[in-house]
Amino acid sequence: MGEHIIELKNIYKKFDDQHAKAAVLNNINLYINRNEFLTLLGPSGCGKTTTLRIVGGFETPTSGDIFYLGTNINNVPPYSRNINTVFQRYALFPNMTVEQNIAFGPSLKHKSKAEIDKGIEEMLELVNLKGFNKRKITTLSGGQQQRVAVARALINKPGVLLLDEPLGALDLKLRKEMQIELKRIQIESGITFLYVTHDQEEALTMSDTIAVMNDGMIQQIGTPEMIYNEPKNAFVADFIGESNIMKAIMVKDYLVRFLDCDFECIDADFGINKDVDIVLRPEDIELLKPTEGKPTGEVVSSIFKGVHYEMRVICGDELILSHSTKYYEPGTIVSIDVRPENIQVMHVSEWSDTIIGAKRAQLRSWEDAR
Numbered sequence: 001m002g003e004h005i006i007e008l009k010n011i012y013k014k015f016d017d018q019h020a021k022a023a024v025l026n027n028i029n030l031y032i033n034r035n036e037f038l039t040l041l042g043p044s045g046c047g048k049t050t051t052l053r054i055v056g057g058f059e060t061p062t063s064g065d066i067f068y069l070g071t072n073i074n075n076v077p078p079y080s081r082n083i084n085t086v087f088q089r090y091a092l093f094p095n096m097t098v099e100q101n102i103a104f105g106p107s108l109k110h111k112s113k114a115e116i117d118k119g120i121e122e123m124l125e126l127v128n129l130k131g132f133n134k135r136k137i138t139t140l141s142g143g144q145q146q147r148v149a150v151a152r153a154l155i156n157k158p159g160v161l162l163l164d165e166p167l168g169a170l171d172l173k174l175r176k177e178m179q180i181e182l183k184r185i186q187i188e189s190g191i192t193f194l195y196v197t198h199d200q201e202e203a204l205t206m207s208d209t210i211a212v213m214n215d216g217m218i219q220q221i222g223t224p225e226m227i228y229n230e231p232k233n234a235f236v237a238d239f240i241g242e243s244n245i246m247k248a249i250m251v252k253d254y255l256v257r258f259l260d261c262d263f264e265c266i267d268a269d270f271g272i273n274k275d276v277d278i279v280l281r282p283e284d285i286e287l288l289k290p291t292e293g294k295p296t297g298e299v300v301s302s303i304f305k306g307v308h309y310e311m312r313v314i315c316g317d318e319l320i321l322s323h324s325t326k327y328y329e330p331g332t333i334v335s336i337d338v339r340p341e342n343i344q345v346m347h348v349s350e351w352s353d354t355i356i357g358a359k360r361a362q363l364r365s366w367e368d369a370r
Contacts (some may be wrong), residue, residue, distance in 0.1 A: 004070075005159055005192050006055060011064035013050055013216075015216065024050045028064070028215040030159070032194060033207075037186050039195040041203040042213035042240070046291040048140060048196045049164055051213070055194060056162050068159070069338055084158040088165045090149040094139050098124075098148055099133040105156045123151035128184060143174045150185060154268055160192045171365050179205045200240050204228065212236050228281075233349035234356070237279040242322055244280040248345070249273060259315055261294045267345035277346045277356075282323040284342035287311065293335030299328045319362050 013025040025047045032038045040048035053059040054066060057078035066073050073081055085107075092101050099120050106116045124130050137145060146166055153161055163182075167175045183206045186193045197203055203210050204224045212219045212227060212235075215349035220232040231237035234245050248258035253268035256280055270276055291295050297315030309327050313320040313334060320336065328334055 003034045004031045005036075005068065006030075006033045007067040007070075007196070008051070008055070009065045009067070011051070011054060011061045011066070013047075013054065013059065013062050017252050020366050024216050025061070028216075028218060029052075030211060030218065030221070032192055034159075034192055034207050035190055037183065037193045037195065037206055038209045039077055039106075039197060039203040039207040040211050041197060041214055042241075043198055046213040047216040048198075049215050052085075052164055052196050053158070053196060056083055057081050057205065080157040084156060084160075084342060085162040085164065086146075086149045086153050086166050088168050089146050090166070092145060092149060092152070094137050096137065097133065098129065098135050098137065098140070102150055102152045104152060109156070111162055120154045123155045124196060126154070126188060127151045128181070128253070128294055141174075142170050142286070143178055146170070146178060150182070152183075154189055154191065157193065162195060163193060163195045165197055167197075167199075175202075178221065182206060189296075204240075213293040214239075214299075230344060230347065231279055233346055234277050234279075234350065235351040237344070237346065238279075238351070242282050242321060242323075243284070244282065244318075245352075245359065246278055246280075246361065247348075247352070247356060248276050248278045250276045250345060254309045254340075256343060259295050259318060259336070263343055263344055264340040265343040266340050267343075270345060271313060271345070275348050277352050279344045279346065280320075280338055280342065282310070282321045283308075284338060285320060285322040286337045287313065287322055287324055287326070287328055287334045288337055290333050290335050293337035296333055296335045299332045299334055302328060302330055319359060 008028050008030045011025055011028040015024065023102050028051060040051055043050050052061060054061055055077060069082065100124055102120050103116050106119060124132060127150055129144065129147055179202055195206065197323060207224055209221065210224055210227050211221045214235055220227060220236045227236065228240055231240060237243045237245055246258050248256050250270040251257050251262060252272050254265055254266045256263055256278060295315060297313040297320065299311055299313050301312040303310045308323045308325055311322045312330055313322060313325065315336060
């Protein structure tokens with residue numbers, strides 16, 4: 001386990017016009033390791049930006065404590081914290097050149113010209129903008145401006161860099177390129193990144209650790225692989241990637257019943273004949289000939305997506321989404337197979353009925369269209 005550079009303990013935040021039950025943050029406990037890329041991921045209004053602003057000192061928690069390398073920084077102002085921020089709008093000075101923007105922070109700290117010039121060259125090389133020193137900010141592309149904002153934040157060598165949805169204004173292709181670039185910059189700089197986004201692909205691509213948030217609470221913390229493959233509840237399963245979420249019965253350890261069939265699984269300790277939720281990722285659902293699997297259903301949609309076909313199968317009272325390189329024409333009767341390790345069993349959660357209800361509504365729409 002790495003050294004904790006940031007630690008949030010029992011953070012609670014509400015604004016003056018809110019009741020306690022509508023708190024923006026409700027008992028947030030989180031630590032960030034040195035040199036880690038940690039992403040706060042969740043829908044709009046879940047509290048992720050408020051959490052980031054509390055770390056940066058732009059918001060004060062109603063209660064709870066913030067620690068930097070073990071020292072309480074609740075009352076330390078933003079400019080005195082060893083933490084810098086890259087905002088969504090970058091906040092660059094349009095009347096200044098690239099090097100003047102990058103030099104702004106060190107100049108305020110009265111660093112020598114030689115030290116500032118050396119830092120500028122190091123930062124421009126780090127963000128792949130070598131030779132851009134004299135360029136005006138207004139002549140740069142969105143991706144180049146974003147790199148300048150990162151360079152300006154990193155030149156002071158902060159312990160932590162906060163990034164509040166910095167790729168939101170970029171087009172899709174550039175956003176994908178910048179995801180790779182930001183991860184490279186984080187590794188090469190050795191600085192801890194705390195990143196905020198609502199984009200699941202961004203979080204999965206860049207992060208060492210993801211904290212999924214909703215309703216002011218952290219729903220799950222883990223590696224991208226853990227969050228995707230082992231979601232803790234229906235909200236996480238539904239929010240991260242595409243999924244099939246269904247009600248099921250845990251018959252006994254290692255045996256779960258859904259779609260009116262018993263399937264072997266690798267989960268235990270849920271009890272005997274207990275209500276559970278399950279999640280099946282579309283790529284883990286194999287479509288077979290009717291006699292080769294269980295149960296059977298009818299393909300109602302097949303869409304070519306480039307690397308796979310996206311197919312929907314009506315199976316009993318469920319609409320199943322499957323990704324496969326093998327094509328099945330709509331109207332084909334198929335059977336379903338899922339390997340035990342690809343069935344994720346979860347405790348029933350408060351989001352189950354809402355999420356499963358929405359998927360049932362999709363099923364009714366498909367049935368009405370047939």
